[in-house]
Amino acid sequence: GLVEALLAAGGDVHCLRDLTRGGLAAALNEIAEHAGAGIELQEAAIPVAEPVASACELLGLDPLYVANEGRLVAFVPAEAADRVLEIIRSHPAAHGPAIIGTVTGEHPGIVELRGPLGAGRIVDLLSGEQMPRIC
Numbered sequence: 001g002l003v004e005a006l007l008a009a010g011g012d013v014h015c016l017r018d019l020t021r022g023g024l025a026a027a028l029n030e031i032a033e034h035a036g037a038g039i040e041l042q043e044a045a046i047p048v049a050e051p052v053a054s055a056c057e058l059l060g061l062d063p064l065y066v067a068n069e070g071r072l073v074a075f076v077p078a079e080a081a082d083r084v085l086e087i088i089r090s091h092p093a094a095h096g097p098a099i100i101g102t103v104t105g106e107h108p109g110i111v112e113l114r115g116p117l118g119a120g121r122i123v124d125l126l127s128g129e130q131m132p133r134i135c
């Protein structure tokens with residue numbers, strides 16, 4: 001699979017996380033808390049397919065919290081990011097990989113989303129479920 005190909009190609013990966021349960025927001029919050037680091041995301045860099053964005057808007061859901069089956073987030077050193085991205089892009093299972101943010105020493109345990117104009121908002125864990133589990 002993709003993970004095996006990434007590791008076999010010498011991708012310098014510090015952490016990989018599946019996004020199926022809790023989506024991107026839950027995964028990043030858990031990693032930020034465990035690592036004692038801050039994470040800064042660039043909203044415009046996060047790939048959200050148009051049908052997903054439309055469905056989320058219609059249902060009042062935030063796509064950051066929606067389960068992303070078959071997706072993962074990888075943490076790699078900044079100097080290796082472009083090379084790792086190319087390794088992922090070359091795999092047939094990859095769909096729209098992107099560099100979406102950075103790990104920072106500021107605000108340990110906090111995930112912050114930066115909008116197109118630079119304004120930020122904290123991306124917290126949800127206190128309840130966004131929608132009932134159907135599977």
